[in-house]
Amino acid sequence: QVQVVQSGAEVKKPGASVKVSCKASGYTFTSNYINWVRQAPGQGLEWMGIINPSGGSKTYAQKFQGRITLTRDTSPSTVYMELSSLTSEDTAVYYCATLSTPDDYWGQGTPVTVSS
């Protein structure tokens, strides 16, 4: 049974960084890329970046270049998303997801609140 479990909610001050983890189990970790997607309150889905758990290669959305870092540990099967220089506009639910086909797997989401 596939499970994708993210770390818990975070509250950060402006200017700080946040690091969210995403642990996958029930499938071969290196067989699916992991994407990060966020959703601000009342807003749509926003693609942030993708990492290949096998080789570690990554692609970031231009909007987050310079602020986002994706990393992975193959043991345990975990991917990390770190976002720096946080502002109130980064308040959102952050999801990791394989976005694979025919089956895709999503984490439960990690709420991140940025507030002074």
Place this chain on the structure above:
Amino acid sequence: SYELTQPSSVSVSPGQTAGITCSGDVVAKNYVRWFQQKPGQAPVMVMYKDSVRPSGIPERFSGSSSGTTVTLTISGAQIGDEADYYCYSAADDNWGLFGGGTKLTVL
């Protein structure tokens, strides 16, 4: 342009057919997936490769593509289909893009 454009809202009566469009240059070159998201839940993929339904998705969901526009069609819409729908495309160099989302109202 690297944008996917969707209508902000679509309304349909129960039992009627709803169509949600997704337009952009990237659609002509890359497959599109559709995601359904209900309040407080993670998105669920309801279509991939423009018109392929994942297992477990009802047959009333279908997809089509023409040029720079793809369409998600829900035939015989049900109250339970009320949700936000997002199109998504992944380009060859791995970057991804979501449409702005469409709120489907069934009433």
